[in-house]
Amino acid sequence: MNEPGGMEVAKNNNKRPSDGQSSKVDFSDDQPLTDQYRHPPEVYEFRIEGYLSPLRSEWFDWLVITNLENGDTLLTGQVTDQPALHGLLAKIRDMNLKLISVKKI
Numbered sequence: 001m002n003e004p005g006g007m008e009v010a011k012n013n014n015k016r017p018s019d020g021q022s023s024k025v026d027f028s029d030d031q032p033l034t035d036q037y038r039h040p041p042e043v044y045e046f047r048i049e050g051y052l053s054p055l056r057s058e059w060f061d062w063l064v065i066t067n068l069e070n071g072d073t074l075l076t077g078q079v080t081d082q083p084a085l086h087g088l089l090a091k092i093r094d095m096n097l098k099l100i101s102v103k104k105i
Contacts, residue, residue: 041078049098
């Protein structure tokens with residue numbers, strides 16, 4: 001749309017009431033989030049006190065499980081995002097395992 005003086009002005013398509021009423025914004029035309037907003041998975045190492053039994057090891061089958069000489073267990077693997085990290089920490093807690101350390105590598 002051209003204004004007097006030849007300047008081009010973008011049209012505002014957001015229709016909002018000017019009388020103080022609340023407005024409802026329609027996001028139906030918005031594109032879904034793409035991978036450009038996501039971070040690549042990060043590798044974490046979780047040190048657990050004691051060895052994991054084979055039954056408990058099944059709960060962490062997507063992680064590399066290493067039994068250390070001192071009796072501790074290392075769980076190492078990719079964690080996709082913060083909710084996945086918190087879910088894994090909750091699983092360790094719920095299984096009553098003693099978490100010694102968490103390290104991003």
